[in-house]
Amino acid sequence: MSEPTERKYTKEHEWIDVEGDIATVGITAYAADKLGDVVFVDLPTVGSTVAEGRVVGEIESTKSVGELFAPVNGTVLEINDAVVATPELVNSDPFGDGWLIKVTFTELPALLTYAEYSALVGE
Amino acid sequence: MTDSPDSTPADSAERYSPLHAQHVEAGASFTDFAGWQMPVRYSSDLAEHHAVRTAAGLFDLSHMAEILILGPEAADALDYALAGKISAVAIGQAKYSLLLARDGGIVDDLVVYRTGEDRFLIVANASNRAVVAEQLLERCSPFDCQVFDESDDIALIAVQGPKAYEILSQVPGVQVDGLADLKYYWSTPGTYKPVPGEREQHELLVARTGYTGEDGFELYVAPDAAPVLWDAIMETGAGSGLVPAGLASRDTLRLEAGMPLYGHELGLTTFPVQAGLGRVVNLKKDGDFVGRAAVEAGAPEGSRVLAGLVSEGKRAGRAEYRVFDGDTEVGIVTSGALSPTLGYPIAMAYVDPASASEGASLFIDVRGTRVSASVVPLPFYKRET
Numbered sequence: 001m002s003e004p005t006e007r008k009y010t011k012e013h014e015w016i017d018v019e020g021d022i023a024t025v026g027i028t029a030y031a032a033d034k035l036g037d038v039v040f041v042d043l044p045t046v047g048s049t050v051a052e053g054r055v056v057g058e059i060e061s062t063k064s065v066g067e068l069f070a071p072v073n074g075t076v077l078e079i080n081d082a083v084v085a086t087p088e089l090v091n092s093d094p095f096g097d098g099w100l101i102k103v104t105f106t107e108l109p110a111l112l113t114y115a116e117y118s119a120l121v122g123e
Numbered sequence: 124m125t126d127s128p129d130s131t132p133a134d135s136a137e138r139y140s141p142l143h144a145q146h147v148e149a150g151a152s153f154t155d156f157a158g159w160q161m162p163v164r165y166s167s168d169l170a171e172h173h174a175v176r177t178a179a180g181l182f183d184l185s186h187m188a189e190i191l192i193l194g195p196e197a198a199d200a201l202d203y204a205l206a207g208k209i210s211a212v213a214i215g216q217a218k219y220s221l222l223l224a225r226d227g228g229i230v231d232d233l234v235v236y237r238t239g240e241d242r243f244l245i246v247a248n249a250s251n252r253a254v255v256a257e258q259l260l261e262r263c264s265p266f267d268c269q270v271f272d273e274s275d276d277i278a279l280i281a282v283q284g285p286k287a288y289e290i291l292s293q294v295p296g297v298q299v300d301g302l303a304d305l306k307y308y309w310s311t312p313g314t315y316k317p318v319p320g321e322r323e324q325h326e327l328l329v330a331r332t333g334y335t336g337e338d339g340f341e342l343y344v345a346p347d348a349a350p351v352l353w354d355a356i357m358e359t360g361a362g363s364g365l366v367p368a369g370l371a372s373r374d375t376l377r378l379e380a381g382m383p384l385y386g387h388e389l390g391l392t393t394f395p396v397q398a399g400l401g402r403v404v405n406l407k408k409d410g411d412f413v414g415r416a417a418v419e420a421g422a423p424e425g426s427r428v429l430a431g432l433v434s435e436g437k438r439a440g441r442a443e444y445r446v447f448d449g450d451t452e453v454g455i456v457t458s459g460a461l462s463p464t465l466g467y468p469i470a471m472a473y474v475d476p477a478s479a480s481e482g483a484s485l486f487i488d489v490r491g492t493r494v495s496a497s498v499v500p501l502p503f504y505k506r507e508t
Contacts, residue, residue, distance in 0.1 A: 033152065036371055037169040039461045040437040058490070062168045062460050063371050065441070065490070091167070 004095045008108075009117035012069050015095065016111060023072050023108075026099040027059065027090065030121045036061040038090040043068070043079040043101055050074060052109055057100065059090060074105035140185040141278050141346035145353050149367050156370060157249035159186040164369040171372035172463040175335050178364030179284030181356055182373060184341070185349065188252035189277040190259055192243045194268025201235065201243060204262035206395065206418075208408040212237045217308045217332055221395055221403055222247075222255060223414025227422070228391040229398070231255050232383065234332060236310050241268075244328070244343070246279075248385045262413060278349035282356060282365070283339030283376075285506075290360040291340055295319070297327070297355070305331045307338075315344065317351045325352075334373065336380025337506055375460050378469065381431065381502030387442060387457040388429060388471055394422040397473065398429050399501065427454060427473035431503055432485065432496040437461055439468035440487035440494065447486040447493070448478040456487060462503060469503045470496065 001007075001017045001024060008016040013031035017024040032038065040060040050056050050070035057068035079101050083089045089098040112120065138159045140146070146153070151162035162183060164171060174180050192201060201209035207220040214237050222230040231251040236244040247255040256272040263270050282291055292302055299305075299313030310330035317323055325348035333339040344352055357365065374384070383389050388398055395404050395418065404418050432440065439459045440446075446454035459470030470487065478485060483498040 036164060037167050039169075060438070060461075062172075062375055062463060063163075 001096070001099075005114045007114060008071075008111035009114065010069070010071050010111060011120065012071075013121075014069065014071055016071050018108065021104050021106065022077060023074070023103045023105055024099050025068075025071055025101050025103065027066070027068070027094055028117070028121075029094045031066065032091050032094040032098070035059060035066050035090075036063045038087040041083050041087045041090065041100070043084060044076050046076050046079055048076050050076060050103060068100060070103065071111065072103055072105040072108060074103040076101055077104050078102040138186070140183050141349045142183045142185060142280075142353050145350055146183065146367070151367070151369060154370060156186055157252075159249060161186055162367070162369040164371045165367045168369070168371040168375065169463050171366055171368040172375050174364060174366045175284045175337055175368055175372065175376055176464055177285065178366075179282055179286040179290055179339075179360055180335075180366055180368030180372065181353065181360070182281040182283065182368050183353070184279040184281055185277075185346070186249040187279055188247040188249055188255060188272070188274045189279075189343065190245045190247065190256055191271040191273050192245065192259065192263060192268055193241060193271070194266070195241055196266035197241050197243055197263075197268040200263040200266035200268045202408060202410065203266070203412050204259055205233075205235065206404040206412065206414065207235070208405040209235055209237075209243065214239060215309050215311060217310055217330055219308075219403060221400065222258060223395070223404070223412075223418070224391060225413060225417065227394050227414050227417030227420075229385075229389045229393050229395065230258060230391065232385055232389055232400075236328065236330060238310070238312075238328065244273075251385065276346065277343050278346045279341060279343055280349060280353055280356070281333055281339060281341045282360070283333045283335040283368075284337050284365075286360070286363045286365065287337070287339040290356065290363055290365055291329075294352075294355050294359045297352075299327065299329045302329065305329070307331050315348060315352055317348070317355070334380075334382055335376040336382070336502065336504055337376075374458075375463055378458050378460055378471065379462055379464055379502065379504035381471070381504075383429070383471075384458060394418070394426065396422050397426050425476060428476055428479050429457075429501070430454070430472055430474045430479045431499045431501040432456070432459075432470045432472055432487065433499050433503070434468040434470075434487065434494050434496045436494070437468065438489050438492070438494050440470040440472070440489055440496065445488045446472050446474055446496070447488065448475075448483070453478040453485065459487075464504055468494075471501070474498070
């Protein structure tokens with residue numbers, strides 16, 4: 001995957017790494033830190049169709065529940081089974097081993113750059 | 124994803140603990156709690172939780188309210204103002220009590236420390252400081268005593284966990300007679316001398332109390348002495364596994380220990396008996412007290428009661444989630460989490476009495492999914508003694 005500075009972002013604190021027609025999606029370190037220790041991750045079924053902006057999963061910490069939104073229209077190609085088995089990967093490596101889903105898409109919506117996202121969270 | 128557990132205070136009158144610099148230095152994330160910017164966690168909620176269960180954690184509770192009642196009739200005044208028989212509390216003893224409304228609802232839950240014949244320190248929830256101070260002032264006014272809101276002049280540090288005694292007894296400059304023999308829910312005065320040989324000395328009130336289900340101590344101290352004392356305890360305890368612990372871990376610790384939290388399990392529409400706190404209301408004491416008539420009349424027939432719920436898997440019921448018995452809605456969750464110590468989801472909920480018996484098989488609506496839950500007695504976790 002590319003460096004976080006090269007990736008796209010959403011206002012919902014997700015990052016998108018684009019390679020060809022495949023988008024890998026995870027949550028940002030900022031979001032993981034705000035959630036606290038992630039203890040449960042619920043991800044969509046491989047092969048399911050997802051629509052931009054719709055809830056496709058949940059990320060639950062000891063303290064609260066966050067929703068995972070699909071950042072693009074597409075089809076779920078793969079989910080990260082490692083993160084389902086070991087949810088703390090979201091905290092320990094949010095931009096790497098803590099990725100959540102891969103989605104195949106035909107068109108990318110308007111997304112934030114790293115600089116725009118960083119400005120949004122004030123970091 | 125969307126979620127912002129760290130709410131932004133509505134007004135700019137944010138308050139900071141005297142230990143704020145210590146928390147920033149330790150890398151804390153902050154949350155607004157009753158207008159105070161308090162540490163929610165330093166590194167990991169789970170690590171802090173486990174540290175308190177297996178070694179020790181250090182909590183800053185300086186946001187809590189401390190109200191002093193002084194005078195020859197202070198004990199009588201508190202017998203009238205609170206639900207318990209405060210006049211029967213021995214000097215040095217502490218008592219968990221309730222400030223009831225006239226209609227029997229709970230204005231706040233609090234701890235009363237008797238620190239002298241005519242002297243009581245009442246520790247109340249930060250969110251209820253104003254109402255508790257105002258109510259105590261009003262209720263005590265017919266008696267020969269005075270009420271002082273000392274909250275701004277008292278900091279509170281809690282060291283909690285099986286190694287709490289080992290650590291506190293070794294902190295340089297902390298002098299507390301009889302610390303080893305101090306019983307649960309008793310307190311004793313002590314002193315803290317930050318620099319050996321110097322005249323500077325601070326008074327402490329050291330209590331064997333807490334809100335975690337573990338052994339531990341709470342230290343009341345002047346705000347200007349709190350930072351050096353915090354640093355000294357951290358330094359002493361580092362080798363024993365002591366970590367600073369935030370409010371997130373405090374919440375999961377108290378939940379496992381089945382301890383109610385005001386605003387969740389307790390509130391103005393809750394009768395003590397519903398919360399399992401009937402024993403806290405002393406109907407045998409002489410004379411009237413605020414809420415007596417309503418408590419004697421009893422909670423309405425069929426009022427929901429506080430129950431413990433446990434589930435399998437990882438999905439926890441959380442505050443406001445609905446509870447079902449078959450297809451009938453029978454209750455509502457007030458607190459819940461995946462228990463860090465037990466490894467399964469636990470919740471406290473108000474449930475119709477017919478569905479609240481031990482072993483009853485219920486469901487929690489977890490965001491549209493029915494999750495099975497069994498009624499169990501509280502607490503969920505009890506330390507080995």
